[in-house]
Amino acid sequence: MTTLDYILTSNMCRKTEDCGVQKPRTNAEWVRSGKSACDCMSMRSVIAALMLMLVVCLVAPPATAQRGIDINGAIRTGKWNSYKIAVGDFKVVGDWSLAADSLAAAVKKVVTDDLDFHVFFDTIAVNQFYIDVWEIKDLTPDVWARMGADYLVDGTLELKGDDVVVAYRINELHPQVQEMKDEKLRTKHGNIRRIAHMVGDAAVRQIAAEKPFFTTKIAYACAASGRKEVWLCDYDGANAMRLTNDQSIALSPCWDRKEDKLLYTTFKHGSAEVWELDIRSGKSRPISAFPGINSAPSISPNNDEIAITLSKDGNPDLYILNRKGEVKRRLTDLPSSIESGASWSPTGQEIIFSSDRTGTPQIYRVDPDGVGITRLTYEGKYNDSPDYSPRGDAIVYVARGEDGDFQVCTIDAKGSDFSQLDQTGSNENPHWSPDGWHVVFCKQVGAKYDLYIMDRFKKKIKKITSDGKSSNPAWQPFAD
Amino acid sequence: MKSLLTLLATAALIAFMVVGCAKKPKVEAPTKPTTTETKPTEKPADQSTDQGTTVESEPSSKFSAIYFDFDKYSLRDDAKADLKKNVDVMKQDQNLKVTVEGHCDERGTVEYNLALGERRAKSARDYMVNMGVKANRVSTISYGKERPVALGHDEDAWAKNRRDEFVEK
Numbered sequence: 192m193t194t195l196d197y198i199l200t201s202n203m204c205r206k207t208e209d210c211g212v213q214k215p216r217t218n219a220e221w222v223r224s225g226k227s228a229c230d231c232m233s234m235r236s237v238i239a240a241l242m243l244m245l246v247v248c249l250v251a252p253p254a255t256a257q258r259g260i261d262i263n264g265a266i267r268t269g270k271w272n273s274y275k276i277a278v279g280d281f282k283v284v285g286d287w288s289l290a291a292d293s294l295a296a297a298v299k300k301v302v303t304d305d306l307d308f309h310v311f312f313d314t315i316a317v318n319q320f321y322i323d324v325w326e327i328k329d330l331t332p333d334v335w336a337r338m339g340a341d342y343l344v345d346g347t348l349e350l351k352g353d354d355v356v357v358a359y360r361i362n363e364l365h366p367q368v369q370e371m372k373d374e375k376l377r378t379k380h381g382n383i384r385r386i387a388h389m390v391g392d393a394a395v396r397q398i399a400a401e402k403p404f405f406t407t408k409i410a411y412a413c414a415a416s417g418r419k420e421v422w423l424c425d426y427d428g429a430n431a432m433r434l435t436n437d438q439s440i441a442l443s444p445c446w447d448r449k450e451d452k453l454l455y456t457t458f459k460h461g462s463a464e465v466w467e468l469d470i471r472s473g474k475s476r477p478i479s480a481f482p483g484i485n486s487a488p489s490i491s492p493n494n495d496e497i498a499i500t501l502s503k504d505g506n507p508d509l510y511i512l513n514r515k516g517e518v519k520r521r522l523t524d525l526p527s528s529i530e531s532g533a534s535w536s537p538t539g540q541e542i543i544f545s546s547d548r549t550g551t552p553q554i555y556r557v558d559p560d561g562v563g564i565t566r567l568t569y570e571g572k573y574n575d576s577p578d579y580s581p582r583g584d585a586i587v588y589v590a591r592g593e594d595g596d597f598q599v600c601t602i603d604a605k606g607s608d609f610s611q612l613d614q615t616g617s618n619e620n621p622h623w624s625p626d627g628w629h630v631v632f633c634k635q636v637g638a639k640y641d642l643y644i645m646d647r648f649k650k651k652i653k654k655i656t657s658d659g660k661s662s663n664p665a666w667q668p669f670a671d
Numbered sequence: 672m673k674s675l676l677t678l679l680a681t682a683a684l685i686a687f688m689v690v691g692c693a694k695k696p697k698v699e700a701p702t703k704p705t706t707t708e709t710k711p712t713e714k715p716a717d718q719s720t721d722q723g724t725t726v727e728s729e730p731s732s733k734f735s736a737i738y739f740d741f742d743k744y745s746l747r748d749d750a751k752a753d754l755k756k757n758v759d760v761m762k763q764d765q766n767l768k769v770t771v772e773g774h775c776d777e778r779g780t781v782e783y784n785l786a787l788g789e790r791r792a793k794s795a796r797d798y799m800v801n802m803g804v805k806a807n808r809v810s811t812i813s814y815g816k817e818r819p820v821a822l823g824h825d826e827d828a829w830a831k832n833r834r835d836e837f838v839e840k
Contacts, residue, residue, distance in 0.1 A: 507786035
């Protein structure tokens with residue numbers, strides 16, 4: 192397996208031998224402690240016990256943890272009742288070594304970071320006061336339950352030659368401890384982050400019944416090598432690598448819906464052309480190289496068509512191309528306005544875009560045959576860069592505020608229900624995560640451009656690049 | 672009885688607060704980035720590597736660059752005056768061919784600015800053609816916001832970057 196193979200994500204990775212999955216029966220090390228925390232405590236004083244019981248009553252969740260989040264209710268109220276999950280240790284089994292120990296710590300860290308970022312989860316940290324008072328030696332599932340966790344993920348790690356075997360288990364802690372899933376994953380040392388992301392994925396799938404995204408990638412433009420090229424990183428910014436070497440200007444990547452390919456805009460032959468890059472082979476071919484600009488491609492949900500901005504007929508307008516780059520039809524035809532930034536709805540029945548036909552850019556929608564153009568944004572003078580949620584319920588875009596800064600905002604598909612995601616810096620090019628609950632965007636702070644990810648409701652934000660020269664992100668869609 | 676309950680509740684509250692305080696040292700810091708972190712320390716360093724805020728472009732060019740207002744591609748009076756000079760240069764040497772490069776400031780998205788840059792370039796070309804320069808002697812290209820000439824992040828720099836440059840072919 193090459194480095195690139197490691198770095199590339201295919202959501203079908205479970206089928207590759209590298210991640211060979213064995214389903215073990217219950218492991219002896221994992222036999223639950225049948226004792227409750229009360230059995231092992233040595234009481235210091237009656238008062239302390241009374242106080243602690245009250246504390247436990249106050250911090251402990253209701254006896255039965257609710258599975259399944261009322262999404263519509265959450266959207267309406269903006270209140271989010273997260274799954275409280277604890278990420279326990281991944282204990283080294285077999286021969287202990289420093290290498291094994293640091294890999295185990297890395298797995299725990301990645302799983303914790305993943306779940307902590309996910310909008311449906313909050314991670315529960317160790318309550319040291321509780322541990323000290325009750326003189327707790329082992330963080331058993333019962334102890335985690337008493338510290339406020341509804342779920343626990345932990346496991347073991349074992350080195351076998353060049354391979355690492357991570358065995359994880361997911362426990363539901365209420366009303367009583369019950370194992371939901373366990374699995375063994377085997378990989379090479381260098382691939383440990385990916386395995387950890389797969390553990391996080393399993394927790395999301397198992398507990399929230401949502402499609403997980405921790406193993407997806409983000410393509411973006413980055414000038415860290417001198418010229419702006421297209422780069423690729425994990426969703427959390429790790430494993431960043433340069434993909435193109437055009438030595439001119441390469442930007443605006445757009446993911447193929449099925450394969451590891453990107454469309455992107457490049458100036459390698461002088462003016463802006465759209466090329467297709469095969470990420471695995473590194474080979475690229477021209478798709479759209481008409482006179483004038485060729486830019487801002489967006490691939491339809493059925494993967495057959497490209498919505499794109501061309502100025503070959505004199506003015507920047509939207510066109511539909513087939514995947515070979517032949518013009519199928521023209522979507523907009525106004526002689527003196529810019530139409531750009533197309534994005535398909537998940538059904539393929541709508542395309543949203545920005546147009547400055549009224550004098551400043553605003554967001555519009557149109558049917559894929561070019562009829563039914565409707566304006567969606569009216570607030571503010573400058574609204575641009577729309578991206579249609581893969582859930583179909585929202586559009587994310589940037590709005591220029593009174594202070595001149597650009598902010599990431601969302602509206603619903605009809606243009607109502609305005610919400611602003613982030614208040615700081617100046618932001619651009621927001622793009623949805625494949626699950627439609629999170630976004631990635633570029634934030635400018637001073638002279639630095641970096642990528643940030645955040646969720647739509649709790650607005651937990653996380654900086655994922657730090658080179659100061661990253662922009663134009665596109666989050667990999669689910670492969671289905 | 673009532674006072675006992677109150678006492679217990681108070682004790683619980685205190686204990687609760689102690690828990691909150693006691694756990695702090697061990698708790699892993701949440702990964703919220705502080706958006707102000709880069710401001711004070713990194714800005715000066717950046718400016719020094721940017722070799723000042725302005726890089727003079729092609730000082731020996733026969734042509735004058737022209738400038739635009741934010742999000743506009745219409746020609747200002749000063750731009751028209753400079754364009755007239757450029758037209759004179761073109762008329763004096765009938766063999767000259769020129770590419771008009773449209774540029775934008777850093778604000779707004781890459782894609783929109785690519786289109787805006789092209790319209791700026793075409794505004795200048797159309798004006799020159801109307802003044803009698805043959806259309807096949809003037810071509811256009813847009814670099815959007817990708818090739819700023821001034822590297823600052825304020826109105827001074829932005830005004831310099833919203834421009835058309837004229838490059839002899």
